[in-house]
Amino acid sequence: MYNVIIIGAGPGGIYSAYELTKLDPKLKIAVFDTGHSLEKRHCPIDNDKIKSCINCKTCSIMSGFGGAGAFSDGKYNITNDFGGTLHEHIGKKQALELMKYVDQINMAHGGEGTKLYSTAGTKFKKLCIQNKLNLLDASVRHLGTDINYVVLQNLYAELKEKVDFHFDTPVRDVKIVDGGYEIDTDKDTFTCEQCIISVGRSGSSWMEHICKNLGIHTKSNRVDIGVRVELPAVVFSHLTDELYESKIVYRTEKFEDNVRTFCMNPHGIVVNENTNGIVTVNGHSYEDPSMQTENTNFALLVSKHFSEPFEDSNGYGESIARLSNMLGGGVMVQRFGDLVRGRRSNVKRIEEGLVTPTLAATPGDLSLVLPKRILDGIIEMIYALDKIAPGTANDDTLLYGVEVKFYNMEVDLDDRLQTKYPGLYIIGDGSGITHSLSHASASGVYVARDILQTR
Ligand SMILES: Cc1cc2nc3c(=O)[nH]c(=O)nc-3n(C[C@H](O)[C@H](O)[C@H](O)COP(=O)(O)OP(=O)(O)OC[C@H]3O[C@@H](n4cnc5c(N)ncnc54)[C@H](O)[C@@H]3O)c2cc1C
Numbered sequence: 095m096y097n098v099i100i101i102g103a104g105p106g107g108i109y110s111a112y113e114l115t116k117l118d119p120k121l122k123i124a125v126f127d128t129g130h131s132l133e134k135r136h137c138p139i140d141n142d143k144i145k146s147c148i149n150c151k152t153c154s155i156m157s158g159f160g161g162a163g164a165f166s167d168g169k170y171n172i173t174n175d176f177g178g179t180l181h182e183h184i185g186k187k188q189a190l191e192l193m194k195y196v197d198q199i200n201m202a203h204g205g206e207g208t209k210l211y212s213t214a215g216t217k218f219k220k221l222c223i224q225n226k227l228n229l230l231d232a233s234v235r236h237l238g239t240d241i242n243y244v245v246l247q248n249l250y251a252e253l254k255e256k257v258d259f260h261f262d263t264p265v266r267d268v269k270i271v272d273g274g275y276e277i278d279t280d281k282d283t284f285t286c287e288q289c290i291i292s293v294g295r296s297g298s299s300w301m302e303h304i305c306k307n308l309g310i311h312t313k314s315n316r317v318d319i320g321v322r323v324e325l326p327a328v329v330f331s332h333l334t335d336e337l338y339e340s341k342i343v344y345r346t347e348k349f350e351d352n353v354r355t356f357c358m359n360p361h362g363i364v365v366n367e368n369t370n371g372i373v374t375v376n377g378h379s380y381e382d383p384s385m386q387t388e389n390t391n392f393a394l395l396v397s398k399h400f401s402e403p404f405e406d407s408n409g410y411g412e413s414i415a416r417l418s419n420m421l422g423g424g425v426m427v428q429r430f431g432d433l434v435r436g437r438r439s440n441v442k443r444i445e446e447g448l449v450t451p452t453l454a455a456t457p458g459d460l461s462l463v464l465p466k467r468i469l470d471g472i473i474e475m476i477y478a479l480d481k482i483a484p485g486t487a488n489d490d491t492l493l494y495g496v497e498v499k500f501y502n503m504e505v506d507l508d509d510r511l512q513t514k515y516p517g518l519y520i521i522g523d524g525s526g527i528t529h530s531l532s533h534a535s536a537s538g539v540y541v542a543r544d545i546l547q548t549r
Pocket residue numbers: 101102103104105106107126127128129155156157158159160161162163164165166167168169170171177263264265266292293294295296297300357367376377378521522523524528529530531532534535
């Protein structure tokens with residue numbers, strides 16, 4: 095019998111465990127995760143013998159201590175403008191305070207010395223507006239993949255003394271029992287008074303199943319689809335040197351859709367991402383200069399919101415990603431020049447280009463994969479970005495497809511992030527409310543404090 099069981103050892107789970115143990119060291123806490131402990135997490139892709147995803151039983155990129163964030167770029171965006179809608183539940187002021195608190199924890203666990211960038215007072219705001227682009231407000235702490243890992247190592251070293259970690263232990267079921275909850279795993283059954291579910295994107299199907307079983311209402315209507323752009327770092331260096339990450343939104347003329355930049359990685363690399371067996375694309379970068387590349391990458395995404403009767407927005411995104419996997423055997427890459435000329439890219443044209451790809455992907459034709467409306471929006475935005483960062487629309491700019499941001503269906507939660515069952519909390523990306531490291535972590539601290547207030 096535990097006081098609190100946390101399902102998922104991603105940022106949501108980690109920061110809730112951190113705050114619980116800090117505020118009440120006597121609590122008996124267990125954390126369960128499908129994935130491995132941090133030091134055992136290794137993706138087999140080495141770009142030599144194994145060049146693309148081999149669909150491991152447990153994806154080391156998405157699962158284990160640190161969750162999907164473990165090998166991420168470690169960009170903690172301190173803002174209510176993007177990264178989730180936590181503020182709609184807990185208020186803007188509190189959400190920002192919690193994100194700053196998480197930043198302090200990170201600084202005290204190995205992150206000190208990393209840079210905090212900010213859009214406040216930047217000249218780029220005006221430049222963007224003059225070119226029909228909207229630069230969103232944010233502060234961003236860039237830990238980098240390497241320092242992010244060090245922070246996780248330090249947090250684990252501290253937490254393992256106070257919390258029972260059960261790695262490689264997927265939770266199969268959560269049942270309501272007298273006085274709390276029963277947590278079923280393949281190995282054993284555990285009980286607890288309060289339960290925090292923080293299963294992230296990789297736990298989305300499982301979360302759906304649990305909500306169905308427990309009669310917890312959910313809604314799902316959004317998916318973001320697009321490409322990852324890779325170009326010489328110099329093209330964006332004036333922006334990235336000052337802001338590191340710039341979240342820029344463009345409203346397309348043709349369809350009045352919003353296209354936005356997402357997850358900018360100066361001097362970074364493009365990587366594969368595997369969600370439920372579907373290979374999509376992502377990116378990250380290192381703080382250590384010796385691991386940096388000459389390229390910068392970022393995503394261009396179009397949000398698709400569906401209305402009744404269609405409900406399966408993730409299924410729509412998956413079908414498009416599957417199409418690219420079917421044609422390319424994984425992720426596909428195309429030169430911008432080839433895309434606008436209506437021809438596929440091939441190995442020769444990419445080799446002759448100015449941009450050396452950082453991910454081994456299959457040269458192909460993204461117009462055979464992406465719906466016209468989405469592709470037209472992306473092309474329009476590339477030309478708009480070219481005005482503030484000349485060179486973006488060069489022929490040799492690489493586009494990897496597809497990048498999909500799946501959103502978990504949004505779970506019906508009160509303003510304490512609690513379900514209709516007292517003591518059963520759902521947080522982080524698994525709740526559909528957060529979509530980022532900072533928001534997921536903040537939601538963890540928030541429920542930990544709530545639990546301690548109500549005990
Ligand atoms: C490559 C990559 C780069 C990223 N870069 C950034 C970035 O720079 N900045 C940013 O803000 N965000 C980034 N993100 C997104 C960010 O990682 C997530 O928003 C964040 O990790 C969400 O935290 P979470 O705790 O909600 O879920 P997760 O981090 O997904 O953790 C959930 C955990 O739950 C476990 N789990 C799932 N189901 C079960 C089950 N049934 N039983 C037990 N355990 C289960 C999983 O194994 C996983 O470890 C990136 C994501 C990826 C994949």
